[in-house]
Amino acid sequence: MRIPPTLPHEHYVLTIRCRDAVGIVAGVASALAAAGAFIIESSHFGDPDTSLFFMRTEFRPTEARFRSVEDFATALKPVAQRFDMQLELHPAQAPMKVMLAVSRHGHCLNHLLNRWHSGELPVDVVGVVSNHEDMRRMVDWYGIPYHHLPMGKDKGAQEAAFLKVVEESGTELVVLARYMQVLSDRMCEALQGRCINIHHSFLPSFKGARPYHQAHARGVKLVGATAHYVTKDLDEGPIIEQDSVRVGHGMDANALARVGKDVENVVLARAVHWHAERRVLLNGLRTVVFRQGGA
Amino acid sequence: MRIPPTLPHEHYVLTIRCRDAVGIVAGVASALAAAGAFIIESSHFGDPDTSLFFMRTEFRPTEARFRSVEDFATALKPVAQRFDMQLELHPAQAPMKVMLAVSRHGHCLNHLLNRWHSGELPVDVVGVVSNHEDMRRMVDWYGIPYHHLPMGKDKGAQEAAFLKVVEESGTELVVLARYMQVLSDRMCEALQGRCINIHHSFLPSFKGARPYHQAHARGVKLVGATAHYVTKDLDEGPIIEQDSVRVGHGMDANALARVGKDVENVVLARAVHWHAERRVLLNGLRTVVFRQGGA
């Protein structure tokens, strides 16, 4: 049997979250097959702790009758209703709109922008917000708007301006790329599930300020970084990705910070990449991350 | 909707290999759902290079009518025929019968036996083959047969004796845990797809003899280990797992060998574990490895 031809890059990504039960995969796969969808990649996971079911399927159309999000949404409606699913369906070729936020440390910003500029980060960077002017020149080079929103006495006003920029730009994801401000509870709520932060430690170790100094004082032999969704509980949000690097007694806090930056760059870029490809699903205080096969 | 109760550990593992096409997942999932199978874990992968489709599904019964391998095999027969599948179905609670082979370096053997003895390696070790007597005392302690098959002038006779032990014990997987003999082409064929070797380098670097000495001479900064299926092409078989560890200029070949042993232990045990859980599928000269979610 030959695989039918298709338009290049005409992919769709389906994500599902519901109570676990017999027949979910059968129901979804049958609805997709009936609509001529050719499955490229698919993963599911049933959490025995919470009895929740998670699924991500990437497919492409093979029949002329089914060619749009609406077509497939209609085809999936019965099974979605039967299992009371939270179901999302997106064309893969429409990159997610992302707003970056930064303060004075520009390494993560530079890494994300370079990756995006070379076509490797599947997002659409719609702008950069900063409470400082330091990174304006770099952002100008990339030809995207720089929103300088200094943190004055009125934190509420600054955050309102930040949210306005988010709304007006159609931002789907906010990335705190070393944005050194604690968001208010209200801001956290407004961005729930669509705001990723990079914390420069291997959480839950060294929450709060100056984690590399804490790590140096404790004498750890590895330092790490953690990308997580932002929640009201500081540095307690669901973890998306972590990694670590070996350090030694001869390195002071500055040296830890220097080697740690490499880990921050990579960990944050992975988290943004996976979120943008809709590979990350929230599971209470944890995440389900459907990475590319076997990686 | 509540998840129906089941007998503890009454799991089945289904693996499938066939040409890729629209409707495979739907067909399999529908057949399973109709038979009341509750899916615990499932992964699939379509290789765009070869147009082959691979699937592994772990499920448990929820209906009295479907309780045995035969019941589910019957339920899956139509879809298997429709897509011309290589389909395997095994009860997960029946551990795979494994024969270990070793020469004089006992670290991998010790690691595998300890893991098995503590109930963490889901296999049934049916014996150990060796061309030396060195490891007999260790194997005796574990209460399993030790087959001393010295390598005399007649390699064919030794291999015939080895294969006889494999057959008579019902061995499903042979693990070369630092067995320092090159298998003949005939032996490789006889054990095709069911013989795993650990090579003490990061293949394809340093094939052949004394890889740690080769690594030292080349001055590499990491050494590694590779678990792979044995084929007629020495050290060229499909790779199941690899890992590496940092080394430095102050370490001679013996020191590399010492730290490398930790990697060999872990890499081989992972490969055996995954093979025993039927997570590894052959894809030409490569493998598809469906690891536990997100790991």
Add this chain to the structure above:
Amino acid sequence: MRIPPTLPHEHYVLTIRCRDAVGIVAGVASALAAAGAFIIESSHFGDPDTSLFFMRTEFRPTEARFRSVEDFATALKPVAQRFDMQLELHPAQAPMKVMLAVSRHGHCLNHLLNRWHSGELPVDVVGVVSNHEDMRRMVDWYGIPYHHLPMGKDKGAQEAAFLKVVEESGTELVVLARYMQVLSDRMCEALQGRCINIHHSFLPSFKGARPYHQAHARGVKLVGATAHYVTKDLDEGPIIEQDSVRVGHGMDANALARVGKDVENVVLARAVHWHAERRVLLNGLRTVVFRQGGA
């Protein structure tokens, strides 16, 4: 210039700890050179935070006049007094006497004993202490004493018995290889600087009981292990070594424990190895670890 011949393995290890100053290395190296010592490996470190200086030098004699610890100690006495050094000098060929302690999880014990038995861990295992009987058979196989010291109502009595075993055997290092008892303050003091514990988390994350369950609940993407000196502050002692391994959403606490054991084995064995080679020096709440060149 040819390197003068020497007796095989006739090495000495010198460690020094003192206030940092100009001329220490010159003083020590000159005293050693005058005594005909050929330096094999040497490292030093001055901590700018504490103004302490640390040094480890491995050397071998080349002159007939200097052939014993006493000879070299005499040669080093003036420089030691001048800089008020804590100086230790040991023949490298005299392996450190080590007592292992274990409760019911035998993986670290098995790993250490196997490494020692194959001649790769440069220690002399003088016995095993346990509050349970589970590991007796394994220890018997290795032909070393098993001291069963059950934890009754009188913790003080049990610890006194433990210390008696330590003293009578001439133990230089106690290794808690998954010994699941919190040592009393008195016991910690008695073993200060010569008792290493393995904690099954990436400290300071997940101190205390059931760290893998804590890690699962937090949803971390890496789990780790930490080898540290035991102090009165539980899980707060100076860290010798740490490492980590990737985990995923599909793994429950038991699965984390299973993959974590590989890290525990390796991390504890490294720490014991380095301590036994006198590569680890205490620096307040931290350690200086002079690893083999470049590793």
Add this chain to the structure above:
Amino acid sequence: MRIPPTLPHEHYVLTIRCRDAVGIVAGVASALAAAGAFIIESSHFGDPDTSLFFMRTEFRPTEARFRSVEDFATALKPVAQRFDMQLELHPAQAPMKVMLAVSRHGHCLNHLLNRWHSGELPVDVVGVVSNHEDMRRMVDWYGIPYHHLPMGKDKGAQEAAFLKVVEESGTELVVLARYMQVLSDRMCEALQGRCINIHHSFLPSFKGARPYHQAHARGVKLVGATAHYVTKDLDEGPIIEQDSVRVGHGMDANALARVGKDVENVVLARAVHWHAERRVLLNGLRTVVFRQGGA
């Protein structure tokens, strides 16, 4: 004893290479102590295979009489002559002049420039050479010269122009940051010991062209990168640093290339950093790398 005060950053780096012998460390340390040098960090290594001795010492002056390279060079002259040393002495605050070379993949260039611009890479980037125009805009942003030297029919002329740029700029180190041209033997000789290349595989695996495609075809489970000195033997030069990252069956050669770039960035930046701090010494076909204590 108090550590005498000094000017900030007035450090010197001393490197030594000679035949191994008794008394070298004593001789050097005594000469330095007599000149009032306070040792900040020091490492040495005697290679038993080659009987060569390597040393790197970082120190700062504490006496008014010794304040320049010349002062210390004079102080070290007798010991240097006695042991026939290759001895180099440099002020640490004079950053090494570096020329970067790139073709069309800009990730390593971007990473190095960002690191340098943020003051974390202790070098002085004097320009960028490229056989293409693609990276000019990025380099312009950083305000450094961009030398476009297209590869026409006359390779010799292009290389002569390259060497002229190197000479006229006072370049001490050339970094091939994904410069996709094989240097001629003559060029290799001219840059011997001062030209670092990044190869996008874990050498000696996958030498030559398109290593990610080779890695995909072989089905490896890790990909890596290697920073090495350039020699006439392609991809055979002395290795400075390597690292690797996990990949899986679901990733094609492009996906390997994408994740591999993170490793390339980090490995090359480390190699350049260590070379610039004169931590890397050539030892035949291998290197001695004196990394910061314990890292």
